[in-house]
Structures are given as C-alpha cells and as structure tokens.
Amino acid sequence: MLQILIQGMLLSGLYALIAVGFTLIFSVGRTLNLAYGAYLMLGGYLYFWASQSLGVPKSLAVLMAMAFGVVLGILKFRLIVKPLKGDHIAVEISTLILAVVLQAGVILIFGDSSKILLPIVGGVIYVAGAPVTYNMLIATLASWTILLSLYLFIRRTDIGRAMQAVSMDTKGAAICGIEPDRVNLITWALSGGLGALGGVFFASYTQLAPSMWVGPLIISVAVVIVGGIGSIIGTLIVAHIVGFMEVIVVSVLAPELRGVFTMGLIILVLVLRPQGLFGREEL
Amino acid sequence: MGLRWFHFAAWGLFAFGLALLPELVSKGTLRTLIFANYLAIFAISWDLLSGRTGYISFGHPFLIGIGAYTSAILTKRFGVEVEIAIPIAVIVTMIAGLIVLLPALRIRGSYFALVTLAFMELMYQLVQVIRPDLTGGTRGMSGIQTLTRGAVNGFYLSSVLMFVIAVAAWLLLRTRIGTALTALGLNESAVEGSGLSTTKLKMFAFMASAFVAGLGGAFYVHYLGSIAPRALFDINFVFTIIVAVLIGGASTIVGPIIGAFFLTFLLEYLRPFLPGAERYFIYGGIALLLYMYQPKGIYAMVMKAWHSLHERAAK
Numbered sequence: 001m002l003q004i005l006i007q008g009m010l011l012s013g014l015y016a017l018i019a020v021g022f023t024l025i026f027s028v029g030r031t032l033n034l035a036y037g038a039y040l041m042l043g044g045y046l047y048f049w050a051s052q053s054l055g056v057p058k059s060l061a062v063l064m065a066m067a068f069g070v071v072l073g074i075l076k077f078r079l080i081v082k083p084l085k086g087d088h089i090a091v092e093i094s095t096l097i098l099a100v101v102l103q104a105g106v107i108l109i110f111g112d113s114s115k116i117l118l119p120i121v122g123g124v125i126y127v128a129g130a131p132v133t134y135n136m137l138i139a140t141l142a143s144w145t146i147l148l149s150l151y152l153f154i155r156r157t158d159i160g161r162a163m164q165a166v167s168m169d170t171k172g173a174a175i176c177g178i179e180p181d182r183v184n185l186i187t188w189a190l191s192g193g194l195g196a197l198g199g200v201f202f203a204s205y206t207q208l209a210p211s212m213w214v215g216p217l218i219i220s221v222a223v224v225i226v227g228g229i230g231s232i233i234g235t236l237i238v239a240h241i242v243g244f245m246e247v248i249v250v251s252v253l254a255p256e257l258r259g260v261f262t263m264g265l266i267i268l269v270l271v272l273r274p275q276g277l278f279g280r281e282e283l
Numbered sequence: 284m285g286l287r288w289f290h291f292a293a294w295g296l297f298a299f300g301l302a303l304l305p306e307l308v309s310k311g312t313l314r315t316l317i318f319a320n321y322l323a324i325f326a327i328s329w330d331l332l333s334g335r336t337g338y339i340s341f342g343h344p345f346l347i348g349i350g351a352y353t354s355a356i357l358t359k360r361f362g363v364e365v366e367i368a369i370p371i372a373v374i375v376t377m378i379a380g381l382i383v384l385l386p387a388l389r390i391r392g393s394y395f396a397l398v399t400l401a402f403m404e405l406m407y408q409l410v411q412v413i414r415p416d417l418t419g420g421t422r423g424m425s426g427i428q429t430l431t432r433g434a435v436n437g438f439y440l441s442s443v444l445m446f447v448i449a450v451a452a453w454l455l456l457r458t459r460i461g462t463a464l465t466a467l468g469l470n471e472s473a474v475e476g477s478g479l480s481t482t483k484l485k486m487f488a489f490m491a492s493a494f495v496a497g498l499g500g501a502f503y504v505h506y507l508g509s510i511a512p513r514a515l516f517d518i519n520f521v522f523t524i525i526v527a528v529l530i531g532g533a534s535t536i537v538g539p540i541i542g543a544f545f546l547t548f549l550l551e552y553l554r555p556f557l558p559g560a561e562r563y564f565i566y567g568g569i570a571l572l573l574y575m576y577q578p579k580g581i582y583a584m585v586m587k588a589w590h591s592l593h594e595r596a597a598k
Contacts (some may be wrong), residue, residue: 032393083575088393089339090578093525096341097571100522104564214518218404221397256412263405267386270398274390 004247006127012243013140014201015219016147016236021194022220023227023235024150028167028187031088035076035095036195036220037213038102039069043196044203044212045106048117058120065200066193073192077185099213106210114209120200139201146194151232163187222262226269226277234277241265285457294450301442305435312551313434317506319547320441324499326527326539327452332492334533335456336485337468338387342399343524345383345406346493348515350376350500352410355427355510356417365428369501376497377490384489388482391471400518407516423511430505437506444502445540448495453536455491464488465534519563526570532582541581546570 018040025033043065051061080098084090119135126132154160165173166183174180202216222242227234242262249257269277305313325347333339354372357363363371386398411421418424431437455461466474467484475481504510514520523546531542549569553562577584 032397080575089337089396090574092339092393092396093529094571094574096518096522097526097567097574100519100563101567101571104562104567108564218400221400225394225397254412257408259404259408260412263401263408266401267398267405270390270394270401271386274394 002127004244004251006132007251008240008244008247010132010136010140011247012240013143014136014198014205015223015243016239017139017143017194018198018202018216019220019223019235019239020147020150020232021191021198022217023224023232024163024187024194025191026224027231028163029081029184030167031081031091032221033076033095033191034092034217035099035102036191037215037217038099039072039192039195040199040202040216041106041208041210041213042072042102043069043199044117044208045110046196047200048115048203048208049110052118062120062197062200065196069192069194069196069199070189071192072196073188073190074185076192077188081184081188082181099217103210103213110208110210112210114207114212116207117204119204135201135204139205142197142201146197147232147236154232159183159186218259219262222266225266228275228277238277294453298446301446304442305438310434313438315547315551316544317434317437317441319544320438320445321499321503321506322523322527322547323445323540323543324448324495324503325524326531326543327448327536328492328495328499329524330528330533330536330539331452331495332488334528334539335461335464335468336488337471338391338485339396340383340399341396341518341521341525342383342401342403343496344516344520345399345403346376346379346496347500347503348403348406348410348512349379350497351504351510351515352418353497354501355424355504358428358505359424359426360417365430365505369498369505372501373494373497376500377493380489380493380496381486383493384486387485387489400521403516403521407512410512410516418512419510421512423509423514425509427504427508427510429508430502441502441506444498448498449536449540452491452495456536460484460487468534522567526567526574528580529578530570530573530580532580535580535582538580538582545581 021039022033022036025031025036046068047061047065050056050064051058056064076095076098080094081091084094119133121134121138123134124131125134125137154163162173162178162183163186165176165178166180170180173183198216203212206212206215219242223235223238226241227238242265245261245265246258249261304316308316325343328346329340329343332343350372353375354365354368357368357371358365383399383402387395390398410418415421431440456464463474463479463484464487467481467488471481474484527542527546528539529542530545531540532538546566549566550562553565573581
C-alpha cells in the first residue's frame with residue numbers, strides 16, 4: 001500500500017514535468033505539437049552525449065540539454081508554425097512528420113539500439129522497505145518546483161499575463177498591444193526547454209531509445225485532454241490521476257494493462273466532457 | 284456525374300499500364316509495387332474520411348488492423364474459408380467505424396485527431412493482452428493462409444483491388460453525396476444550414492472509409508501471411524499513410540495513388556544508399572519540404588503546370 005503511494009507520487013511528478021511543456025503550447029498557441037516527444041528524446045540524447053561521451057559535468061549537461069530544447073522550440077516556431085499561419089491541422093501534420101524525421105536523425109547519429117543512462121544523482125534511499133532512487137526523488141522535487149514557479153510566472157509577471165491573454169483571445173490581446181507572435185515564440189522556447197529537461201529525467205527513469213518519444217507524447221496528450229487547456233493546476237492533478245492509475249494497474253492487475261486505462265480515460269473524457277475536467281468551457 | 288470521354292481514356296490507360304507492368308519490370312520491383320498498391324488503398328481510405336470531411340484521423344491503423352486481425356483470426360484459428368472471412372472482416376471493420384464516428388459527433392479538429400490516436404494505442408495494448416491465444420499476443424501470428432503465390436499473381440490481385448476501389452471512390456465522390464462531403468470539410472454549419480443531415484453524411488464517410496480499410500487490411504494480411512501488433516498499430520504507419528495522401532494531394536482520388544507510388548519508390552531507391560531506418564530521415568525531410576511548399580500536393584502542382592502550359596499555348 002505504502003509502496004503504491006510512494007511509487008505513484010514519484011511517477012506522477014515525472015509525468016507532470018513531462019506534460020507541462022505540452023500544456024503550455026496547447027493553451028497559448030492552441031496547436032498540438034506532435035513533435036513534443038522529440039524534445040524529450042533529443043534532450044535525453046544530448047545529455048547522454050555530453051555527460052557520458054564528452055565528460056561534461058552532469059549539472060552543466062542538464063543545462064545544455066535545456067538550452068538545446070529552447071533553440072529547437074524557437075526554430076520550430078520560426079520555420080514551421082509561423083509560415084503555416086495558424087492552420088492547426090497543417091501544424092499537427094507537419095510536426096508529426098518532423099518527429100519521424102528527428103527520430104530517423106537520432107538513429108543516424110546514435111544507432112538503433114537503446115542506451116542506458118547513468119542516473120543523474122546516484123544512490124538509493126529506503127522508505128518503509130521500498131527502494132526509492134535519489135534520481136526519481138530529484139525528478140519529483142524538480143517537477144514540483146518547476147510547476148510552482150511556472151504557475152507564479154504565468155500569474156505574476158507581465159509576460160505570463162500576456163501569455164494568458166493570448167491563450168484566451170489572440171485578437172483581443174493584439175488590440176491591447178501584445179504581440180502574439182512574440183508571446184508564442186517565448187512559449188515555444190519555454191516548452192522546448194521544459195521538454196528537454198523532462199526528457200533527461202524520463203530517459204534516466206526508463207532508457208534512451210529512438211522510439212522513446214511516443215510514450216511521453218501519449219502521456220502528455222492524456223494529461224492535457226483530461227485536465228483541460230489553460231490549467232496548470234489541472235495538469236498537476238491529472239498527472240497524479242494518470243500516474244497513480246498506472247502504478248495501481250501495474251501492481252494490482254497486470255503490467256501489460258498499463259496503458260489501457262489511460263487510453264480509456266482519454267476517450268471517455270473526450271466524449272463525455274470535451275473541455276476537460278478543469279478546463280474552460282470551449283469548443 | 285459529368286463523365287467525359289477523357290475520363291474513360293485516362294482510367295483505361297491507367298488500367299492498361301498496370302496490366303502491362305509485370306512484362307516490363309523485375310520480380311523485385313513488382314513486390315515493391317504490391318506494397319505501393321496496398322498503401323494506395325489505405326491512403327484512399329484515409330482520404331475518404333479525413334481528406335474530404337476534415338476530420339483528421341491519426342489512428343487509421345485501428346480500422347485497418349481490425350480488418351486484418353478479424354480475417355486472420357477467422358481463417359487461422361477457426362478454419363473459416365477466406366472467401367467468407369474477408370466479408371466478415373469488412374463488416375466488423377464497418378462496425379468499428381461506427382465506434383470512431385461516436386466522438387466525431389461531439390468533437391472536431393485537434394481533439395478528434397487525438398481520440399483516434401488514443402483508439403489506435405488502446406487497440407495496440409488490447410491486442411497483446413486480451414486472448415493472446417487468439418491474437419498471438421506481442422509476437423503476432425504467422426502462417427496465415429495466402430491468397431496468391433508469386434509476385435506476378437500478387438501484383439495482379441492487388442492492382443485489381445486498388446483499381447476497383449479507386450474507380451468506385453472516384454465515381455462516388457462525383458455524385459451529390461461527394462459534393463456534400465467536400466462541403467462538410469469546408470464549412471460544417473453551412474451544410475447543416477442547407478438542410479442536410481451532417482450526422483448522416485459523416486456516418487456515410489466513416490462507413491465508406493471503414494469499408495475500404497477493412498477490405499484493404501484483410502487482403503493485405505492474406506498477402507503477407509503474417510501479422511504483428513507493432514508493425515500495424517504504429518505511429519510510423521500512420522505517418523506513411525498520411526504523408527502519401529498529402530504528398531499526392533488530399534481530397535482527390537488520383538492524389539493518394541500518386542503519393543503512395545512516389546513514396547514507396549523513394550524508399551526503395553534509397554535502400555542501396557541507406558539500408559536502415561535512416562531512409563526515413565531523407566524521406567520525411569522530402570515529405571516535410573513538399574508539404575510546406577505545396578500543402579495540396581503533387582497533383583495540384585501538376586495541374587498548375589498543365590494549366591499554365593495551356594494558357595501559354597493559347598496565346
């Protein structure tokens with residue numbers, strides 16, 4: 001029982017960290033970035049390359065991965081999202097194509113086989129007989145810190161308020177003197193950095209593989225759909241619902257059923273309550 | 284339907300070309316062509332649902348997989364004749380099409396795309412867990428009865444199937460229903476405002492798409508002789524289908540066929556230089572550039588060039 005609680009908390013923290021960047025883009029730009037999983041993959045691989053091949057200190061390597069994610073986000077917005085002029089379907093399709101291209105690029109450089117990432121912080125602590133790696137603990141703590149500061153950033157700073165305004169009504173925001181393009185650019189950069197950071201932790205939780213982008217993408221989709229757009233608190237709550245559900249299913253029912261309930265939840269919520277559990281009335 | 288003599292001439296020429304191909308090319312190329320034919324069928328099926336009505340499906344393998352698995356299970360585990368198994372598979376797929384239709388009645392755009400993606404992932408997980416004695420679990424099934432032997436026969440079967448489906452879909456979309464479906468993609472409320480039932484139209488499009496997907500999936504599995512969940516319910520497979528439609532030209536029938544052949548041959552010609560999955564790097568890159576440059580696809584480019592040639596000749 002306690003084991004389920006601890007494992008659930010840790011996994012949920014990781015999921016919240018993964019999903020928050022995706023939520024940002026979907027809330028502000030109203031577009032699904034299907035290449036979001038690729039940020040995680042590339043962030044993880046860059047960290048692997050920097051820390052395990054070049055021997056860069058781990059904290060610096062994490063920062064490098066984040067910077068890389070930011071650059072990727074900016075490039076993607078400039079080269080793909082902006083030229084398509086807000087055609088959501090076109091953006092979704094081209095990001096899907098991009099994700100497959102990036103996956104092939106990773107195979108080209110690092111090969112097809114999966115790689116084990118050394119934990120960012122080594123060591124294990126035993127809580128009530130259950131092993132908890134420091135690595136997961138750090139990921140959870142980082143996730144909580146990041147989500148909290150992101151919440152404050154969006155609520156308290158001018159840029160954050162501008163992001164809120166654009167997410168509610170792009171034209172209205174533009175009339176008030178906010179440049180939607182600039183806000184979008186910042187959001188894409190932020191989302192890229194968060195995605196890469198999430199990728200480093202996710203890769204150290206599982207392993208590095210060229211196809212690792214699909215799993216986190218599905219989780220992000222689930223969290224955003226169930227939580228509803230424009231709600232960071234919703235993201236946090238739903239990440240815990242999904243995380244606990246998976247841990248309970250794996251330990252009580254069967255490990256193979258892991259994703260079934262998550263998928264079922266997505267379909268159920270989308271059909272019954274399309275705006276999500278905590279989202280604004282939309283659609 | 285506004286059929287003109289050159290329509291018959293073009294389709295006749297296409298059929299003639301397909302019939303002549305086995306005399307001209309090697310066995311290896313024929314095997315590639317068979318894949319191109321099946322990809323064209325799947326692309327037409329996707330286009331019927333998404334290209335026309337604007338309800339983008341990211342989970343089309345859900346339908347194809349149900350058709351393929353139903354036929355494979357019926358023939359292999361229950362010893363049903365292939366002639367009976369395939370029609371049953373098509374009917375089951377059409378019922379599955381109704382399941383996909385349910386969310387489309389309430390949500391649209393990105394949300395609908397996500398539901399279909401969730402359907403596909405759900406199917407992928409379920410196939411491995413529920414009754415693995417029937418589905419073969421993670422490893423899938425092999426030794427499924429095949430319909431044809433040899434590349435030439437396989438090519439003729441797939442070509443006939445593709446040709447019949449293409450012509451039928453083409454004729455269907457030239458009727459008033461086809462026009463209404465295209466209008467549905469342009470402006471759904473306007474269609475509703477003109478007194479047409481959007482629910483019935485959507486149901487028709489989904490059923491037609493599921494019919495083609497089930498037929499294609501069932502024949503495909505009886506060509507391959509084996510089936511595995513990861514090869515089928517895979518985001519890369521979705522990617523291949525969607526890219527084939529978009530590169531060729533969405534909401535045309537010729538477009539998906541052009542796209543499917545173009546992509547299959549691109550992959551085949553890259554094989555000597557890049558043997559592994561790296562091919563997708565070039566292939567996806569070309570797809571992305573083409574899509575960004577002309578979202579309407581090769582068909583639109585050819586038509587544009589043709590028209591400008593005509594204008595120049597008229598001057």
